[in-house]
Amino acid sequence: MSSIGTLWTVPAQGKGKRIVAAAAFAGLSVDPPASYEHYVDNKKPEFLEKFPHGKIPAFESKDGFKLFEGSAIAEYVSSLAPNSTLLGSNKEERALISQWISFADSEIDANVTFIVQLLRGTLTPYNKPMHTTFNERTIRSLKTLEKHLSTRTFLVTERITLADISVAQSIQRAVSVNVDAALRAELPNVIRHLETVINHPLLKEVFGPIEYVEKALQFVPPPKEKKEVKPAPAPAPKAEKKPKKEEAEEEDDDLVPKEEPKAKNPLDSLPKSTLNLEDWKRAYSNKDTRGPGGSLEWFYENNDKEGYSVWRVDFKYNNELTQTFMSSNQIGGFFNRLEASRKYLFGSVGVLGATNDSIITGALILRGQDVKAVVDVAPDWESYEYKKLDLDNAEDKAFFEGALAWDLEIDGKKWVDGKNFK
Structure with a gap:
């Protein structure tokens, strides 16, 4: 990619990321400065001479054109490759x-x-x-x-x-x-x-990867400074019970609400499995699904039928489906609501058919033998039907492999879009 200039920014943060992404999409690149320390270098005279307000991101093109404000830089970078579609066509x-x-x-x-x-x-x-x-x-x-x-x-x-x-x-x-x-x-x-x-x-x-937060971040008060305990004066008559005050102070500390320990998920108590779900997810992401050395071959070699089970999932209300992209969005919404079970579940679910004539179906790999224990974290889990698959059965095995390979076809309806829960 052709470099168009120098970009001062904090790596991989904020609007600097936006600028680098726009350049990459347009087939261009921006160079970082030889060195940059935020809150130090942008206050130096040589930086302020170029960018008087001292803000970053800041950009200088190869021919000396200078620009600050992240959105303005991203727009300028996008304009240098008009065929990239980044700024529209009219x-x-x-x-x-x-x-x-x-x-x-x-x-x-x-x-x-x-x-x-x-x-x-x-x-x-x-x-x-x-x-x-x-x-x-x-x-x-x-x-x-x-x-x-x-x-x-x-x-x-x-x-x-x-x-x-x-x-x-x-x-x-x-x-x-x-x-x-x-x-x-x-x-x-x-x-x-x-x-x-x-x-x-x-x-x-x-x-880079998305870092999803499970619960919105909350304010945590800074820890209280402990009061210095002064040495008690020399014992005097009837002063034996002086430590009572210290005990009372400790009791006051106990009045501060303590965070309840999180309830352990019963799925964590299941016997240890020889199948590591995270390893499977990586294999599925990085290998071809079918063929020698593919992810399906990896699964069959590592599957633990006692620790994990395989299920077919079908949407109950296919007659209400219209546009296939909206059906795909619905799968995405269902998967989002399964977030709390991510460590126990893998899914490959798709839309088969055409507009106003489609179905939602697919396969799940889940911890244990009870599907409800894994999927009932999603409020709409009952909108789907679940059937346990027997991979020793040729028909069940073909369905499972088709769902994972995204080439499943049912009653003439071919797979047109899908989502993975990984």
């Missing part, structure tokens, strides 16, 4: 792209930043009402985004634009701070969009 698309970039900055990124600063105490002493307000603003914005994405794959056009990269960068940060498992279950299209964008081959390395 003035209306470009305006909509700018709209969603601004929305990501002001309605998502800004509120998440305020929450992080509150939790760290760098904005102001922690204030619960402020935290609640910023969180509510974030949720409102995400609901707007969810509604918009419910009828389309990307934000503006049928391809990735700078708007999609900008929103994905903001959402990737949000899901590590305050968009927890419960909230993600309400945002299947937002999560689908995030995962689609950051897993694009040109963007995957820039964005």
Whole structure:
């Protein structure tokens, strides 16, 4: 890729990531400075001479053009490769792209930043009402985004634009701070969009893995300083019971509510299995599904029929399905709501058929022999039917392999889209 200039930024953070992603998608690259220490180098005279406000990200092109403000740099970088589709093809698309970039900055990124600063105490002493307000603003914005994405794959056009990269960068940060498992279950299209964008081959390395938070981060008060215990005066008559005061102070400390220990999941008490589910997920992700040395061969060699079971899952209300992409989104929503069982479950579920004539079906590999114990973390688990598969049965085995290979066909309905739960 051709380098277009130097970018001063904090590695893999914030709008710097957005700029690097835009460059990579456009087939370009930006170089980091020879060395950079944040809050030090951007206050030095030589930096301020180029960028008087001292802000980063900051960019200098090969011919000396200088620019700061992350969104402006990302737009400029995108404009250097007009065939990349990043800025749209007409003035209306470009305006909509700018709209969603601004929305990501002001309605998502800004509120998440305020929450992080509150939790760290760098904005102001922690204030619960402020935290609640910023969180509510974030949720409102995400609901707007969810509604918009419910009828389309990307934000503006049928391809990735700078708007999609900008929103994905903001959402990737949000899901590590305050968009927890419960909230993600309400945002299947937002999560689908995030995962689609950051897993694009040109963007995957820039964005890196998503770090989903199970519960939204909460403020943890700093530990109280222990009072220095002064030596007691020399014993005097009737002073034997003086330590009672110290005991009372210790009792007061016990009045501070202690966090309840988390209840152990009964699945953790099952006998140890020879099949490591995380190893299987890696094998499935990195190998061809069928053929010698494929992931199916790996599974059969390592399967533990006592520790794990294989199930067919079918949506009960296929007659209500319309657009196949919406059915795929529904699978994504179901998988999001299974987040609490991620360590016990693998799934490959797809949409078979065509618009207004499709079904949702697939296969699950789960810990133990009781499907309910694993899937009832999802509120809508009863919208699906579950049948245990016997892999010694040729028909069950063919269904299982077809679901994992995404080439399953049932009654003339072919696999058109799918999701994996890994």
